[in-house]
Amino acid sequence: MMTGKERVLAAFGKGSPEDIPSVLCYANLAMWRGPHFWDDFAEGKPWWIRNSWDIPKLLEVVETQQRKIDMDWIWGAGLCPSREWRKNHMVVPTARAVYMRDITPGSQVMQYRIEEPPPEGTHSVYPNVDLSGIIKTKEDVEKYVYMRNAETIIEEGRTDWLEALVKKYGEEKFILSNVGSPFSRACDFYGPMPSLKLFIRNPTLLKQLVDRMADRIIETIKVYAEMGSDGVWAWEWYTGEMISLDRYNAIGKPAVQRCIRAAQKLGLKYIYYPTGVGKDWQAGFESILEMKPDGIHLEDSKKGFNADVSWQASVLKALNLQDEITIFGNVHPINILQEGTSEELEREVKRQNNVGRNEYAGKFIMDTGSPITPETTLERVIEYMKLTRKYGRKS
Amino acid sequence: MSIENVSNKKEIIDGLRNAVVNYDEESAKRLAKEAIEKGVEPLEAIQEGLVKGITEVGEKFSAKEAFLPELVIAAEACLAGIALLKPQIKSKKQMKSLGKIVIGTVYGDIHFIGKKLVAMMLEANGFEVYDIGEDQPVEAFIKKAKEVGADIVGASALTTTTRFEQEEIVKAMRREGLKAKIMIGGAVVDAAWAEMTGSDGYADNLQDAVSLAKELAEHGQEETM
Numbered sequence: 225m226m227t228g229k230e231r232v233l234a235a236f237g238k239g240s241p242e243d244i245p246s247v248l249c250y251a252n253l254a255m256w257r258g259p260h261f262w263d264d265f266a267e268g269k270p271w272w273i274r275n276s277w278d279i280p281k282l283l284e285v286v287e288t289q290q291r292k293i294d295m296d297w298i299w300g301a302g303l304c305p306s307r308e309w310r311k312n313h314m315v316v317p318t319a320r321a322v323y324m325r326d327i328t329p330g331s332q333v334m335q336y337r338i339e340e341p342p343p344e345g346t347h348s349v350y351p352n353v354d355l356s357g358i359i360k361t362k363e364d365v366e367k368y369v370y371m372r373n374a375e376t377i378i379e380e381g382r383t384d385w386l387e388a389l390v391k392k393y394g395e396e397k398f399i400l401s402n403v404g405s406p407f408s409r410a411c412d413f414y415g416p417m418p419s420l421k422l423f424i425r426n427p428t429l430l431k432q433l434v435d436r437m438a439d440r441i442i443e444t445i446k447v448y449a450e451m452g453s454d455g456v457w458a459w460e461w462y463t464g465e466m467i468s469l470d471r472y473n474a475i476g477k478p479a480v481q482r483c484i485r486a487a488q489k490l491g492l493k494y495i496y497y498p499t500g501v502g503k504d505w506q507a508g509f510e511s512i513l514e515m516k517p518d519g520i521h522l523e524d525s526k527k528g529f530n531a532d533v534s535w536q537a538s539v540l541k542a543l544n545l546q547d548e549i550t551i552f553g554n555v556h557p558i559n560i561l562q563e564g565t566s567e568e569l570e571r572e573v574k575r576q577n578n579v580g581r582n583e584y585a586g587k588f589i590m591d592t593g594s595p596i597t598p599e600t601t602l603e604r605v606i607e608y609m610k611l612t613r614k615y616g617r618k619s
Numbered sequence: 620m621s622i623e624n625v626s627n628k629k630e631i632i633d634g635l636r637n638a639v640v641n642y643d644e645e646s647a648k649r650l651a652k653e654a655i656e657k658g659v660e661p662l663e664a665i666q667e668g669l670v671k672g673i674t675e676v677g678e679k680f681s682a683k684e685a686f687l688p689e690l691v692i693a694a695e696a697c698l699a700g701i702a703l704l705k706p707q708i709k710s711k712k713q714m715k716s717l718g719k720i721v722i723g724t725v726y727g728d729i730h731f732i733g734k735k736l737v738a739m740m741l742e743a744n745g746f747e748v749y750d751i752g753e754d755q756p757v758e759a760f761i762k763k764a765k766e767v768g769a770d771i772v773g774a775s776a777l778t779t780t781t782r783f784e785q786e787e788i789v790k791a792m793r794r795e796g797l798k799a800k801i802m803i804g805g806a807v808v809d810a811a812w813a814e815m816t817g818s819d820g821y822a823d824n825l826q827d828a829v830s831l832a833k834e835l836a837e838h839g840q841e842e843t844m
Binding site for chain 2: 234416417420421423424425444465466467471500526527528556559592595596598599
């Protein structure tokens with residue numbers, strides 16, 4: 225009997241694995257960014273242990289999550305606040321509200337209210353900022369996009385959560401850490417609207433920002449490799465119809481390429497998640513594939529684009545990349561998982577597994593195309609996972 | 620004073636259109652000022668110059684000949700010109716907006732580019748737009764709609780995890796007895812979902828959003844006649 229980790233690694237290897245691995249992208253939404261499954265997994269623990277970073281208790285939540293859902297990877301094995309921050313911050317629940325208290329020695333005690341996340345979760349991306357008045361030159365980029373090298377990050381104890389996960393699950397599950405793409409991170413950092421204007425008004429500055437973000441991400445990749453992660457996940461949102469392919473190729477692609485090579489050199493699998501990619505953007509998809517990430521995960525087909533796994537398999541095969549790049553299933557989290565009948569769900573899981581194993585020769589990992597919705601019940605997720613196991617088995 | 624030199628007037632209006640099409644905000648502002656100085660009818664300058672320009676860029680966007688950076692800069696150029704010309708419109712009848720629209724991104728969702736562009740396009744096309752921002756709870760939509768007497772409320776959702784908030788907005792609007800029409804949009808919205816939420820319509824893209832808003836505003840006015 226293979227472990228989850230072996231299943232995932234086999235899917236990144238060559239040849240058809242015994243069992244197709246089954247995972248859920250953004251599985252931490254339930255734990256970190258929204259309470260919709262929190263009650264199912266936390267078993268009475270308060271929501272704010274996410275804010276206080278109570279690692280032993282959080283591990284118990286992951287344990288329950290894994291017991292109930294049994295994914296083959298551990299999603300969200302990332303950095304946590306530094307040891308010093310955790311020492312100097314405490315959550316104070318009162319009858320009226322919950323507060324975070326900063327008790328850093330030598331400074332005034334600060335207290336601010338913290339809120340339970342909404343059902344749909346909170347976003348981890350940067351808010352709507354505008355740094356166009358502050359970052360104007362390469363020197364500004366170097367000044368404001370600060371660098372922390374891998375050694376410092378580890379020394380600060382920001383890897384304690386990752387270490388705890390690796391210690392508990394490193395043998396049996398694929399440990400996945402999130403890095404984001406340099407391109408998206410740069411644009412989020414500078415402000416999405418201002419960065420859109422930079423594409424036209426100052427592409428040189430945008431490229432400098434992107435390159436700097438890539439440097440920063442590569443340091444984080446080194447941390448993940450050092451601490452025992454198995455792979456990294458990079459979400460890209462400047463793909464599809466957002467910008468022209470020429471701009472993606474000129475500004476985004478070289479930085480992503482550097483991150484891919486850095487991860488691969490350190491033995492990590494690099495999974496790229498470019499959003500909005502479908503048949504209509506095939507040239508872009510092919511350009512992405514040229515970078516040879518270990519895994520490519522396209523979100524579920526939405527209006528305006530169709531990213532069916534069968535089409536993905538045909539593109540990769542036409543480019544003779546079927547032995548080099550693993551593809552992911554992209555079951556629609558609303559149309560199929562949330563709202564489809566049991567028959568529709570079974571049919572889709574069966575179909576996608578069939579594409580992965582037979583049309584694409586096994587370099588395939590079963591997943592949903594995007595995060596599970598708050599309206600999906602845990603029972604439905606369990607039903608889905610059972611089906612993925614049933615049809616993922618080599619007959 | 621009205622402009623006598625027809626070719627000069629045409630040059631200015633064409634220039635305004637070209638400024639938007641060429642993503643040139645400075646020229647849009649300069650020509651808007653020139654139009655005012657030379658007595659070009661401001662409404663004509665807006666409609667025949669700036670709005671035609673942004674419509675052209677919108678069409679290029681739909682045809683995948685232009686992308687978001689171009690659209691953002693063109694919309695800003697258009698609005699910069701409108702901001703200068705609009706106060707110069709003298710006739711109240713002419714100044715009448717197509718309707719008041721409250722627009723925002725639903726709770727838990729901070730995506731804003733699509734919503735912002737729709738807001739800009741609606742404004743450029745003559746709507747009075749109240750953009751309440753992102754990550755906005757149902758109550759914020761209701762409050763603003765009541766406050767301004769909105770004709771239309773537009774709710775955007777970009778993720779599978781936040782789409783259900785649109786339905787909550789529709790329910791709350793109906794519960795509160797608000798007459799405003801409700802349009803929804805975003806990457807995860809399609810006709811089936813629009814129907815399920817009970818909204819008055821959805822738009823697939825920018826152009827459709829403007830057309831839908833015009834249609835809804837017209838229907839709203841007919842109903843209140």
